[in-house]
Amino acid sequence: MDVKIVIANENYVQYAGVICDLILLSAQQRGTGIANRTPEYIADKMRQGKAVIAMDGDKAVGFAYIETWSHGMFVANSGLIVAHEYRKTGLAREIKKRVFDLSRKLYPKAKIFSITTGLAVMKINSELGYVPVTFSELTRDVEFWKGCEGCTNYDILQRNEYRMCLCTGLMFDPEKQRKSKPTVIVPKMLPVKFLFIRPAIFLKRLFQWICRKQKAESSQAESRRQKAVKQKAESRKQKAESRKQKAEGRRQKAG
Numbered sequence: 001m002d003v004k005i006v007i008a009n010e011n012y013v014q015y016a017g018v019i020c021d022l023i024l025l026s027a028q029q030r031g032t033g034i035a036n037r038t039p040e041y042i043a044d045k046m047r048q049g050k051a052v053i054a055m056d057g058d059k060a061v062g063f064a065y066i067e068t069w070s071h072g073m074f075v076a077n078s079g080l081i082v083a084h085e086y087r088k089t090g091l092a093r094e095i096k097k098r099v100f101d102l103s104r105k106l107y108p109k110a111k112i113f114s115i116t117t118g119l120a121v122m123k124i125n126s127e128l129g130y131v132p133v134t135f136s137e138l139t140r141d142v143e144f145w146k147g148c149e150g151c152t153n154y155d156i157l158q159r160n161e162y163r164m165c166l167c168t169g170l171m172f173d174p175e176k177q178r179k180s181k182p183t184v185i186v187p188k189m190l191p192v193k194f195l196f197i198r199p200a201i202f203l204k205r206l207f208q209w210i211c212r213k214q215k216a217e218s219s220q221a222e223s224r225r226q227k228a229v230k231q232k233a234e235s236r237k238q239k240a241e242s243r244k245q246k247a248e249g250r251r252q253k254a255g
Ligand SMILES: CC(C)(COP(=O)(O)OP(=O)(O)OC[C@H]1O[C@@H](n2cnc3c(N)ncnc32)[C@H](O)[C@@H]1OP(=O)(O)O)[C@@H](O)C(=O)NCCC(=O)NCCS
Pocket: 026, 079, 080, 081, 082, 083, 086, 087, 088, 089, 090, 091, 092, 093, 094, 115, 116, 117, 118, 119, 120, 121, 123, 124
């Protein structure tokens, strides 16, 4: 099995029918209905460079494409399909990553969202940075919600006035990712600060402390020296005085 995932173009239009069949078959097996995707629609996505396709030789075995809503403010990575015999090998994860990267490149400011009941898609999207959101966060574009008309749960969505259904809404918001970055970077920076700024302050304080101590010690030594000099001078004076008195006494005796 040597599967290659590529961004589809005109050369892959011939596989549009096979992909539609795969999507239809899976939808029937899951019993969840299906958004209306004709081979022409899929072929158009390929021509626009808004689809990725997984090929095993000349066999199409996986697919996903990009849809835009609300004038490009919202992007959905739709139509994810992996052929039965290729499932549980990590292929969907690779396709999703590829179509996600393509969406980020083509629509860097758009919010990328999906609605799904599938655990596999929830897992993969979470890994890509999607977070669960209520339907109120999603596009209000009626064309998007029309895509749910083919689903067997559509009546539930209608009953809840498009505010909730059995699907979970997931969204990747580039703005929130950008804002949340500093909180990731700052803790990373802290050790650097501690490494370079804290030791610098510590060394400065240590140096100041040593200087103060040396100054205090030298001034204490100086005053001790001065005191000793004074005491020596004093004792010399006293000795000289006593010698003087003794000499005076001897002179008086001799006289
Ligand atoms: C859903 C689908 C795309 C998954 O394809 P896949 O190639 O088997 O998925 P991967 O091998 O990349 O698996 C990704 C993760 O999802 C898990 N997973 C895959 N299929 C799963 C399933 N049916 N139920 C629960 N988890 C599933 C895998 O275990 C893996 O998780 P892990 O790494 O923690 O073990 C594939 O089953 C499919 O084409 N289904 C029909 C179409 C469909 O449902 N599309 C999604 C529309 S929202």
